[in-house]
Amino acid sequence: MAGASPRYDSCRYCQERFAQRSGPGRKKEYCSIDCRGKAQRERDGKLRRHARNALPLGGRIAEDLHALATALLKAEYEGRPLADLLRYAVEMGREVDYYASAAVQDARNRGASWDQVAEAAQISATTARTRWPESRVKERLERRTGERTSVRIPPTVAVPGPDAAERKLLSKASKRASAKLTSALSHLQRASGLTLREVADQTSMSPSYISRILSGRRTPPWSVVCTLAELFGGEPAELTVLFESAHGMVPPARHAIPDAVARLQAALRGLHLAAGRPQAAVICKASHDALSAETIEEILSGEVIPGWEQTAALVSALGGWPADVRPLWQAVHYTFLLCLDPPEEPPRLSAAPTESA
Template identity: 50%
Template sequence: MPSSGPQYGKCRHCRQRFRRTGKPGRKQEYCDPACRRRAQRERSRNAAQSTDSPLPLARNIAESVQALAEGLLAAEYHEQDLAVLLRRAGELTREVEYYTCAAVHDARMKGAGWEAVAADAAVSAATARSRWAEKTVRRRLERRASERSAARQQDPAGHPAQPRSDGQDSGQPGERPSGKLAAALSHLHRSSGLTIREVADRTGLSPSYVSRILSGERLPTWSVVEMLAALVDGEADELLVLWENAHGMTPLARQPLPDAAARLNAALRGLYLAAASPSLTRIHEASGGALSVSTVKDILGGRLVPDWRTTVAFVRAVGGTPADIRPLWEAVHYAFLVFLDPVPDATSAPPSSSAGPKAEAPENRQGQDGHPL
């Protein structure tokens, strides 16, 4: 017969002797719940330290979420079929769910208790433990790794993936804004014929710093961009929007029409420089014939503000991301509307009912490609 006396054990965490409660079920291994939580956190930290990744799990997945969101946006701009859009949206949704698991995992390894996690997630502590238990998170992330491995080997239709040989965009996220700035500066540098050492000597910068700027490893200040542009015979204004995008800056929502149009043209020319100044014919071909050579020439020359469809065709033909240009294009057309139908001064009398009709939106009144400046 089993002994009816008190049962004792040694806590696996604090190593202190404690009296077991005698409740049925799994044998008690910790003296109290606090010791059990501390032991779980310690195991998680040890597991994290043994991994090869230098970044938190959630940060890596967040970068993937951003890339998938850009891919969805690119599919929208390409006006792809609903099936493609929904497939991309599903991929994004799954990745967000994986991110949530990883974010909780990272927080737990930093010492967050289940009560704190539950409060931040607006669920009960029991739900948090069940939904994001260590084994559950590990199992989900292993499944994610398997899915990504399979995706790299197959195209969306389930066939083995083949590299594109036509040079066209595959729908994958485009180069980041910092890369566009570096590409434009690098193109100007190559065209100048100067060596990196000569650029460094004339600007007072170190050769290694100049090299990192041109490779996209470092984001320069605007004064450095101006200095480099002047040295390699470039126009700093054409690099301004690329620099602002690289730093995550938002353009002014309302500007005078000439200023807004100049910024849009400079941004388009900046993308053209980042693409290494391709020929007009090559841009025409890259647009799939959507842009005529004369239209491309007028856009680059600042003689035409294209409609949005034409703008998208140009931006994509030079490897840019339409979403980066949209605010500038909208600023031009807002300014154009205000120019045609100025907003009355707040102190002036309201317009009479006999006033003529409002000017029609420029995109509805212009020709096929846009309107000239």
């Protein structure tokens, strides 16, 4: 409409206000080409720093190999059927091949020459170049990432399996946790300003696989969660409980006090991240003033351990289900009651719980 006042936005780089373009099409995010270029250079620098500091590709695969070897040894001790033993052996063989490719790529990233790689592998430099070119290694690791499923290690102690009703509840909780995990990773990605192509270039994952993760169509393994969270500038620890719940992993019933407290706090911070990290005042309003802004800040910063009513109010205000978090809260309070040697300065408890754990 003629005479309408122009719309103003803040530049994502310099924070200066600028007149936003009118009409259809994508809106401007920067006030000038210069600011856009500076922002891109900063993102490129961040990607390079992450590439230098990230866990080596071979390290991630070695962790999975360690888990497989542990599972195989336990299966041997238990006298498991030959089919189970061979399944572990085949998977380990496949992982060893992937590890070799990753280890070579790690060495090349650190500046190793093909002659040095050839000497270590006891082959010719020409064979090394042919066997482990960067493009082929990247393709192999993308395939591994897309196909890899979590290793199912038998529990140390046999326990009765859940009945149908319990399985249904666990399934619903897993789906809710998976959705929250997706929301948390998506928020971190948007806040980082990184495109799917930029992420793919630094993680050996395809843009389509990353897109499936961030859209909730694929629940990633823990190594991928860590890689993405770190690349986006987040803390993987905040996503631990969401990841375990999404995969239906049941942690031990009892923990030492610091571990139990850390798990509860990680779950609450994970929900806060999945909600987009709203301000305390916004959460206060969503809780219908059941929690003050000051109390919310103390809980999320780890200064206090909330009572159950406060925990439930916070979880609900963040869009979570209190029933999913209740076992973690119970573990903390049971631990405080049962532990005979508490730490010298345990986290401060807020109002006493209003109902029996």
